[in-house]
Amino acid sequence: MFKAEIRSDTLKSVVNIISTLIDEVKFTIDQDGMGLKAVDPAHVAMIEMQIGSGAFESFSADSTEIGVDLDKIKDVLKLAGASDVISIEQDEDRGKLIFKVGNITRRMNLVDTSSMGETKVPQLDLSASVSVPVSELQRGIKASESISDHIALTANEAGFSLSCEGDTDSVDLVLDKSVLSKLDVKSEVRSIFPLDYFSNLIKAVPSDLTVTIGLDTDFPVKINFDMADGNGKVRYLLAPRIEND
């Protein structure tokens, strides 16, 4: 059993973030909320998300799993204004999920989850941790898009930087301590990442949020943030590109 109500803008943020990696997702639901773990088809990035019942306007559920096609939820979201409340209910007898927006009812088949494997999101102990306003990262990405398809992230005692080096041109976004709400660095660390994955995630995060970036040299980057007034927790891991010297 699963029955809940959620604001359109909250659901939209959730869907936009997950769909940077996958089109179909398995939510694991219990009485405390819903969660998911997923890896993209190329196994370059992973996401773990937990949305507590407090993120919903109303929430009641037994333990269950539901598989959902995210494009169909996007269709539903187009019918609602940002502050509209969408009701969601599982129709267990018929294997359907029922969305209601005002006078409109949309029924959709659940996606079979039996072929979706379990994703294990590793615990990583990374030496640097930096809290960065998303809006700054979004500007840095925008500046990088015409330069190269990789970016370098660097953290040192002075601050955090995003750099993109092309054949003739380069871009650097340098954020010193004054714009970082947290800067915990032992020694300088630096890794290179595919711009498209990093860009798709950061563009999907609401621009008024702050993300905490865990970084180490030639290690995956860990991007953690809270959504929905702290009721949603996201952990994202992106594999580095190892440079050949």
Add this chain to the structure above:
Amino acid sequence: MFKAEIRSDTLKSVVNIISTLIDEVKFTIDQDGMGLKAVDPAHVAMIEMQIGSGAFESFSADSTEIGVDLDKIKDVLKLAGASDVISIEQDEDRGKLIFKVGNITRRMNLVDTSSMGETKVPQLDLSASVSVPVSELQRGIKASESISDHIALTANEAGFSLSCEGDTDSVDLVLDKSVLSKLDVKSEVRSIFPLDYFSNLIKAVPSDLTVTIGLDTDFPVKINFDMADGNGKVRYLLAPRIEND
């Protein structure tokens, strides 16, 4: 002779509605206003429109017919703000229509109407009649577009519904008496219609209007509405798709 002035937004609504069916139209003009009857090339839908002289800022005409290419009027409309007044004048000597928007004069050749047949719009006696806010229908159409290319319209004593059934998903817009300014139904009626025709018309109708829908089982749907503060009257007929049981 035909000489008139009309607000840009009024002319735009007229053109948008007609151009859901045809590209070139013959207006029949007399001293009381202008009218048209038209059927789309596939003979699936028909429209009859009467725009009284009261819909114009000024209007003077003798009995005449003019053939117009609607895309050219759309070009003219792009030059005007919503509340700008457009002047229209027939240049009988040269077979042209002259539009003026501010400092700009646009002359266009009239379209030859001799090959345009007379459209007879049948009188239909349909058992159900329902008045529905256009904004609700527009939301129902938006929800249906990814589901199927046909919709069912149903009226019964409880209200009016628009339904769209796909292979795996479905959408229902259910409007009860409280949102219907008129609900006149003897027994439940239901017909199926092509979504694209219905959608194109309803999207072209100003969203603050209410349309009256005449419906019967396996009959065409009749959609009537007033525009331009009651000075414009539109009757639209759309053929049903007969379901095989």
Add this chain to the structure above:
Amino acid sequence: MFKAEIRSDTLKSVVNIISTLIDEVKFTIDQDGMGLKAVDPAHVAMIEMQIGSGAFESFSADSTEIGVDLDKIKDVLKLAGASDVISIEQDEDRGKLIFKVGNITRRMNLVDTSSMGETKVPQLDLSASVSVPVSELQRGIKASESISDHIALTANEAGFSLSCEGDTDSVDLVLDKSVLSKLDVKSEVRSIFPLDYFSNLIKAVPSDLTVTIGLDTDFPVKINFDMADGNGKVRYLLAPRIEND
């Protein structure tokens, strides 16, 4: 040496106007400001622009020449709001230009100017001179685009007009003395010009400006205007199309 700061919207106007003719440009810089002369690849139009140091928030330079790819400056402009100040500095050792917008630094290779010839912009003595609001010309262009690919500009004692004649349709924008801040005409003059060149320029000019049009029969049109509170001066020449009678 060249180091300056300029408002984003000022730089944007400069770049938009130049890029109607060319993609790469050579700026000639001295202590008073920067200038350029350019002709399009088809030698149909020429531009001469002088941007005085007063157009910049700060400006210091020795005599130098720099070659720039305008598309790259457009990338930089996308990172800035209209009133943001962009800093520009030449890195002479490495042949680069360095742009800074807030926390972002963009380095770009200079374009080799050795193969860019010197453009001589001829002095023309044209008999008619008319000052026209750009917003009116922009409306006239918009009305002309579906009619023909040439426009006629006419000036006489009554005013100024832009006309476009197609096979079946025509457009006329007629501006009488009341909307012209200057009308200096000896006798009627008229020339025909390619719509695309004229349109691209006029669309790139800020719509609150007034341009002074120098016109003569079967001569190039000269379009002069000031930008950046009079600190930027633009002269534009467009070759006529000679009609065969």
